[in-house]
Amino acid sequence: MSRPLKVAVQMDPLDGIDINGDSTFAMMLEAQARGYELFVYQVEALSLSEGRTTPRGQRTDRVTARARPVAVQRRAGDHATFGAEQVIDLSGMDVVLMRQDPPFDMAYITATHILEHIHGVGPDRALVVNNPAAVRNAPEKILVTHYPDLMPPTLVTWDIKAILEFRAKWRDIIVKPLFGNGGAGVFRIREDDPNLNALLEMHFARSREPLMIQRYEPAVRRGDKRIILVDGSPVGAIDRIPAEGETRSNMHVGGKAVRAELTARDREICAAIGPMLRDEGLIFVGIDVIGEWLTEINVTSPTGLQEIDRFDGINTAGLIWDAIEGRLETGAPVA
Numbered sequence: 001m002s003r004p005l006k007v008a009v010q011m012d013p014l015d016g017i018d019i020n021g022d023s024t025f026a027m028m029l030e031a032q033a034r035g036y037e038l039f040v041y042q043v044e045a046l047s048l049s050e051g052r053t054t055p056r057g058q059r060t061d062r063v064t065a066r067a068r069p070v071a072v073q074r075r076a077g078d079h080a081t082f083g084a085e086q087v088i089d090l091s092g093m094d095v096v097l098m099r100q101d102p103p104f105d106m107a108y109i110t111a112t113h114i115l116e117h118i119h120g121v122g123p124d125r126a127l128v129v130n131n132p133a134a135v136r137n138a139p140e141k142i143l144v145t146h147y148p149d150l151m152p153p154t155l156v157t158w159d160i161k162a163i164l165e166f167r168a169k170w171r172d173i174i175v176k177p178l179f180g181n182g183g184a185g186v187f188r189i190r191e192d193d194p195n196l197n198a199l200l201e202m203h204f205a206r207s208r209e210p211l212m213i214q215r216y217e218p219a220v221r222r223g224d225k226r227i228i229l230v231d232g233s234p235v236g237a238i239d240r241i242p243a244e245g246e247t248r249s250n251m252h253v254g255g256k257a258v259r260a261e262l263t264a265r266d267r268e269i270c271a272a273i274g275p276m277l278r279d280e281g282l283i284f285v286g287i288d289v290i291g292e293w294l295t296e297i298n299v300t301s302p303t304g305l306q307e308i309d310r311f312d313g314i315n316t317a318g319l320i321w322d323a324i325e326g327r328l329e330t331g332a333p334v335a
Contacts, residue, residue: 004035005094005328008067008126010111011301012100014040019079023305023317024099028072030317039088040080041067043100043107048114063090063118091118093126095324101301102181104139108300112136121331129324131281135299138282141178141212143297150269150294155213160200163213167196172216175199178209181300188216219291225260226304227270228316229285231323232278234270235316236308237262257304259311269294283327284320 011024019025031038045066069083090096098115102108112132119128144151155166156178167173171191177184185203189196203211223239239260262270266289273294277285286302288295305316 004037005031005325006037006039006092007031007095007097008039008041008065008088008090008093009097010041010043010046010065010100010115011097013042014070014072014080017079019074019076021303021306023303024097024301025072025079026305026309026317027097027099027320028070029074030315030321032072034321038070038072039065039067039093040070040082041065041088043111046111046114048117063114064088065090090115090126091124094328096126096128098128098130098132098135099301102140102179104179104181104300109136121328127324127328129281129283129320130285130299131283134280134282138280138297138299139179140296140298140300141176143299144294147272147294150272151214152217152290152293152295153215156210157213158204158210160197160204163200163211164196166213167191170215174214174216176212176214177203177207178212214295217290217293217295222291223258223260224255224295225266225289226302227262227266227287227289228302228304228308229270229274229277229287230316230319231283231326232270232274232276234262234267234274235319236312236314237266238304238307238311257307257311265289265292273297283323 009024009028017025028038047064049062049064064087066085067088068085071081073079096115096118098111100108100111112135115128115132118124118126119132121127142156145154145156153170155162157163167189173189174186175189175196176186180186187199189199200211220242223241225237225239227234227237229235237260238257240255240257242255269287269289273287282299284302286298286304288298308314308316
């Protein structure tokens with residue numbers, strides 16, 4: 001870029017992150033190395049208010065955040081230095097990174113509606129990464145259902161009888177909340193497990209949301225592969241190996257990251273979904289592949305950058321910023 005960018009990062013509290021594993025932190029370090037000016041805020045500090053009308057009669061609403069300038073460094077216990085809190089107009093930023101973790105609930109959806117008011121390239125606009133409208137329209141476990149040839153047998157439903165029939169057919173299944181994250185509430189239910197009815201009753205007593213049911217894939221013991229795509233193209237992958245006695249491969253529940261190569265099937269999957277991701281402005285995406293099957297397309301707050309960098313000796317955050325800079329320089333459509 002011909003000038004340093006101004007970047008606001010919407011994320012969970014920066015104080016408590018794992019600096020050796022957090023992908024947002026890696027992106028902030030790279031941004032700072034490029035001379036970008038960084039601000040950080042939590043979604044609860046976001047506001048939408050009446051704006052102004054331009055001379056051409058166009059209405060521009062005002063989206064602000066109570067934010068702090070920040071400098072970051074890879075030093076445990078001293079990784080962030082904050083400036084004084086201030087209210088910033090996000091349309092005055094070049095880029096807004098929407099990086100708070102799910103759950104993908106109405107609060108998350110509301111944030112996408114608010115950020116949509118400023119998303120774009122040009123005056124009174126900020127490039128929101130990822131495109132908030134596309135994030136809202138692409139719940140991670142639903143988006144994958146648009147690619148039935150790439151995914152394992154799957155059922156999304158409220159219908160308990162349909163779930164029981166699905167288990168009767170496939171015998172060994174995974175039950176997971178549709179809008180959860182981090183492996184929370186994910187269960188493996190075998191053919192002879194008597195707890196399925198109780199599990200379903202408990203879920204539907206507490207939630208109005210449907211469940212996702214998938215055939216259990218034994219290949220997960222060899223790794224649940226996380227592939228990072230930047231602007232629709234794969235840049236690297238890791239395998240996440242579940243801990244002994246654990247179904248879930250998420251690293252915060254004991255999953256171990258190991259180096260992974262992209263297979264021909266992985267590249268086939270990426271080629272199938274990549275154009276859609278690029279066209280929708282989903283610049284930074286992490287997909288999950290078990291064996292031959294695509295199980296999730298993660299567009300909200302994907303992780304895995306630091307692990308890939310350590311195994312492959314690349315700079316994935318740099319590739320993401322290159323893609324962002326390219327969109328800003330060319331004025332490429334942001335969807």
